[in-house]
Amino acid sequence: MDAILLQFLNGLDKGGAYALIALGLTLVFGTLGVVNFAHGALFMLGAFCAVTFNKLLSLEQVVLDETKKTAWGTATEIRTPYIESWFGELGSFLLDYSVPVSILVTIPVMLLIGIVMERGLIKHFYNRPHADQILVTFGLAIVIQEIIKHYFGANPIPQAAPDIVDGSANIGALFGLGDNIVYPWWRLVYFGFSATIIASVFAFLQFTTYGMVVRAGMRDSETVGMLGINIQKRFTVVFGLAAVVAGLAGVMYTPILPPDYHMGMDFLVLSFVVVVVGGMGSLPGAVLAGFMLGILQSFASMTEIKSIFPGIDQIIIYLVAVVILLTMPRGLMGREGVMEE
Amino acid sequence: MSRLTMTRRGLLKAGAASGVALAAPMSFVRGAYAEDFCNMPTGGxxxxxxxxxxxxxxxxxxxxxxxxxxxxxxxxxxxxxxxxxxxxxxxxxxxxxxxxxxxxxxxxxxxxxxxxxxxxxxxxxxxxxxxxxxxxxxxxxxxxxxxxxxxxxxxxxxxxxxxxxxxxxxxxxxxxxxxxNAYQSGLALGPILAEQFGKERRAYHLTADYTWGWTQEESIKNATEGLGWDTVEAVRTPLGAGDFSQYLTPVLNSGADVLILNHYGKDMVNSLTQAVQFGMREKQANGKDFQIVVPLFSRLMAQGAGDNIKGILGTTNWNxxxxxxxxxxxxxxxxxxxxxxxxxxxxxxxxxxxxxxxxxxxxxxxxxxxxxxxxxxxxxxxxxxxxxxxxxxxxxxxxDVLVVRGNENATSQFDLLEVVKIVPRDQVTYDPSIFGGELGPADAKAC
The missing domain is CATH 3.40.50.2300 (Response regulator)
Structure with a gap:
């Protein structure tokens, strides 16, 4: 029982990340009709916003201590972060909370990156076949990856969660289920965070005029255009919004997975499966499929299940995708006519 | 019925064939010409x-x-x-x-x-x-x-x-x-593990699913079981899994009190970081402190794991x-x-x-x-x-093989590993025949 509950939590956590990435992918596909293979790179860039922010905060003053020598004969360096010597307590606080605080920096940066990407490259591919779009965005993803590797190296760079949520929560004791159910605080935070972001995106599309116009544009951009609305401009903003969602998913994921240049690619393929299973162009479908596949993947890794079906943990997602596409060719919540012309 | 007739083409073929036949023995004695080998340096x-x-x-x-x-x-x-x-x-x-x-x-x-x-x-x-x-x-x-x-x-x-x-x-x-190699890691690490954590331990392995992971799992398993430890489970994880949470949660309730991470590089960084987040450093199991072991350490990789590496035992070739x-x-x-x-x-x-x-x-x-x-x-x-x-x-x-521990009191960003013991060569020497295999010939070859 404990094991099942823990795997369920794992699934929600993983599902949160899949859903956030798939949500952005679907937004872009639904509005601009572009299959964006560089979306994983946006997730990675978000994570590196947190890394850069942390690196800037921890810039250090280096004082050489000539009395002590290193093993290779140079003076040893004494390093103190500038921020601590300038701001004292506040400085240490900022360093401790660098991951959540970096969200404030990530939002404008990712919005800008998204808009530049759409205006600078992707818009030239609107009327080209999907294959061209995939090639160019995949190429872009590789370029972004290599740039990050050039500046940050290939090794993962650890990012710590704030001290207050470091370690794990004794959920079992909270709910009177015994002491064996512990779960990392930060993963609970991540789940809450992804649920909030998903809810905000839906609220934005559902309850604002801007969102209503975007939804109308997703249905029939031509008619919306004829009503005198510059729908292209709004779609550009939506692309920026998708970049922000992916970026935020990346920022908050850094304490779970020390980021490296390749982390986007690792998520990209899975997210595409999520989008296809959810139904191309369906936002609720993407979220539903994200959580569903996350939970299934976690359960498939249980030793009891692996002893019956060895290796099932590595193929479960694709197996489910095959079954769903065979029985429901448009995915869980796909609409008729999307990518079918 | 065929008649033996000599055409021009036939003659050429026969000539070529006899040429090859005559030259063939040369290849057997080539080793005798010591300087005739692939990429022999000729200039300065x-x-x-x-x-x-x-x-x-x-x-x-x-x-x-x-x-x-x-x-x-x-x-x-x-x-x-x-x-x-x-x-x-x-x-x-x-x-x-x-x-x-x-x-x-x-x-x-x-x-x-x-x-x-x-x-x-x-x-x-x-x-x-x-x-x-x-x-x-x-x-x-x-x-x-x-x-x-x-x-x-x-x-x-x-x-x-x-x-x-x-x-x-x-x-x-x-x-x-x-x-x-992994076998020597097991020989070096085993006795130290028994010395530090006792002889009644139950180990849970997470293993990278490829040649290195398999041989290391086997070596460490043999070494620890030889000391009296039990192996609760050995689970293979896909290379580059990223998030190991679904493999880590079963460890919590498995009855194991030691987690052995047969991972290297990024996998090691991720699985170790996440194991620590799941509270395995503070956990108690079977009335003992829960322990994590990383049999192969590398300082470059340890940097990626940050503070999580502190106090964790492993082996390394040199520091x-x-x-x-x-x-x-x-x-x-x-x-x-x-x-x-x-x-x-x-x-x-x-x-x-x-x-x-x-x-x-x-x-x-x-x-x-x-x-x-x-x-x-x-x-x-x-x-x-x-x-x-x-x-x-x-x-x-x-x-000699080094048994190391993640340094609790690092004096610099490079000072990540502390040498626990230099295990002498005779303790990590083994019989070469246990793994089978053939070295093959040493004959020189031309490129």
């Missing part, structure tokens, strides 16, 4: 091929290996302070190149992929005239390149590779490994904090050149280059059969690992 220089990961997940490790190779070339050519040439027990190398020829090098990118590594090794042999290939930061790659080198008759001095198979079932006459003359000379030369201390990958690559050069000097020729003979059974010292033997039976170096 000799070319070495450094095949390291320059892209991909191990690129940082590859970059450090390349730094070490370049430093070795400098020292061989008499530039710089000479590094370990001054402490090496063999005095055959004089700092005037190898056999009077200036040492040059070419590099290749293995991308940590077997096919890419073979392609770049082939390029270095066929196009660049490399007489020796060295490098690699993965056992899969090392075994693939070693096989190619055996076929081509070019000596391969393995870099960082820890699988038992490299000098076990896949050993080759043309392949040599200075780095230690820059060692105080012997060889280590000190190497750290000094490397630190002065690059501004930071070398990694264990750098040390093994540097030493391998010097050992090859020294074997050529002692053999008095670059001819592979003689160089192989000079390396086989070679005893040396002064290279940072104590008295070392290049064992003839499997081409595995027998030397």
């Amino acid at each position: 220089s000799v070319t070495l091929g450094f095949n390291v990961p320059q892209t991909g997940a191990y690129a940082d490790e590859g970059a450090d290996e390349l730094r070490a190779y370049q430093l070795a070339v400098k020292h061989l050519n008499g530039e710089g302070d000479g590094g370990m040439l001054n402490t090496f027990s063999s005095k055959a190398l004089k700092g005037n190149g190898v056999l009077g020829k200036k040492v040059e090098f070419v590099t290749g990118d293995t991308q940590t992929k077997s096919d890419a590594a073979r392609a770049s090794a082939k390029r270095m042999m066929e196009k660049d005239g490399a007489i020796m290939i060295t490098g690699g930061s993965s056992s899969g790659v090392a075994i693939a390149v070693q096989g190619l080198c055996q076929e081509s008759g070019v000596i391969f001095m393995a870099g960082l590779t820890h699988s038992n198979d490299t000098t076990g079932k896949d050993k080759k006459r043309y392949g040599f490994r200075h780095f230690f 820059w904090s060692l105080q012997d003359d060889g280590s000190a000379a190497f750290v000094k030369a490397f630190g002065q050149e690059y501004g930071f201390p070398p990694s264990q990958a750098a040390q093994t690559c540097y030493v391998q280059t010097l050992l090859y050069a020294d074997a050529c000097e002692r053999a008095g020729t670059f001819a592979p059969p003689q160089v192989i003979a000079a390396l086989e059974g070679f005893e040396f010292d002064g290279m940072g690992n104590g008295k070392t033997l290049y064992r003839a039976a499997d081409h595995q170096c027998m030397k």
